[in-house]
Amino acid sequence: xxxxxxxxxxxxxxxxxxxxxxxxxxxxxxxxxxxxxxxxxxxxxxxxxxxxxxxxxxxxxxxxxxxxxxxxxxxxxxxxxxxxxxxxxxxxxxxxxxxxxxxxxxxxxxxxxxxxxxxxxxxxxxxxxxxxxxxxxxxxxxxxxxxxxxxxxxxxxxxxxxxxxxxxxxxxxxxxxxxxxxxxxxxxxxxxxxxxx
Numbered sequence: 772x773x774x775x776x777x778x779x780x781x782x783x784x785x786x787x788x789x790x791x792x793x794x795x796x797x798x799x800x801x802x803x804x805x806x807x808x809x810x811x812x813x814x815x816x817x818x819x820x821x822x823x824x825x826x827x828x829x830x831x832x833x834x835x836x837x838x839x840x841x842x843x844x845x846x847x848x849x850x851x852x853x854x855x856x857x858x859x860x861x862x863x864x865x866x867x868x869x870x871x872x873x874x875x876x877x878x879x880x881x882x883x884x885x886x887x888x889x890x891x892x893x894x895x896x897x898x899x900x901x902x903x904x905x906x907x908x909x910x911x912x913x914x915x916x917x918x919x920x921x922x923x924x925x926x927x928x929x930x931x932x933x934x935x936x937x938x939x940x941x942x943x944x945x946x947x948x949x950x951x952x953x954x955x956x957x958x959x960x961x962x963x964x965x966x967x968x
Contacts (some may be wrong), residue, residue, distance in 0.1 A: 773918050774888040776910045777925030778901040778936065781963065782806050782856075784929040785907035791924045792911050803859030805881065806907035808846060810957040813856040842882045846847055851901045853954025861885070861910045884946060888912065899948040905960035906931065937966050 779785035785804060790804050806813070847862065848854050855862075872932050881902070885895035888910070902908050913921045955963070 772912050772914055774890055774910060774912050775918070775921050775925050776885065776890055776894070776898060776908065778931040778933065779907045779909065779929060780905070780931060782812070782907045785909050786805075788909050788924050788927070788930070792909070792921060794909075795917055795920055795924065797911050797913055797917060800860065801912040803857070803861030805849075805855050805857040805862055805902055805905065805910075806851065807902050807905045807960070808854040808856045809905070809944070809954055809960060810847065811854075813846065849902075851948060851950035851952050852881070852899065853942055855902065859910075860912070861888075861908075880950075884964045885910070886966065893907065893937075894933060896948040897933055897940065900940055900945065901936060903948070903952070904955055905961050935968060 773820060777785070777788060777805050779788065785806065789802055789804055793799060846854060846856055861881070881899045882892065882895045885898060888911075890898070899910050911921055911925070
């Protein structure tokens, strides 16, 4: 089994990739999505988790739903990223890491979950920063016989070129994801979207 990850600037493109991964036969339990929600585009008024994430006070339960992974979206807060909309194993693992540690020490929530699943730490830092700056992360644990097709889905033209994005971040002075950094505000996310390649 191999862990594959793709970063998308647009949630809808990421959601399409999740649907394609499910259609390929990858079980929902092996797919995750984590999307920045600083602009509050996703509202889950029925969820106590949404209130916790909005206040930065806590983490909500994140599980896949009966109609596909995306029906199980929940809101949670990740230190250094802020409020996110998430579902799947990565979100649950990151939430568990955050819940079990002091906020500062939980940075490894998303980074630790990715690296534990086999994503190189250098890449995991770019993925986390990408979510912090308004992106959406899709991660899947894929059986060997489906890896080539799943890679094709996650490397489609709508996905971010990770090396190019790393270069862009580093040109601005970024070196590594900082869990102590303040969340990007919506105007910072928009400015970043306009300026990046």
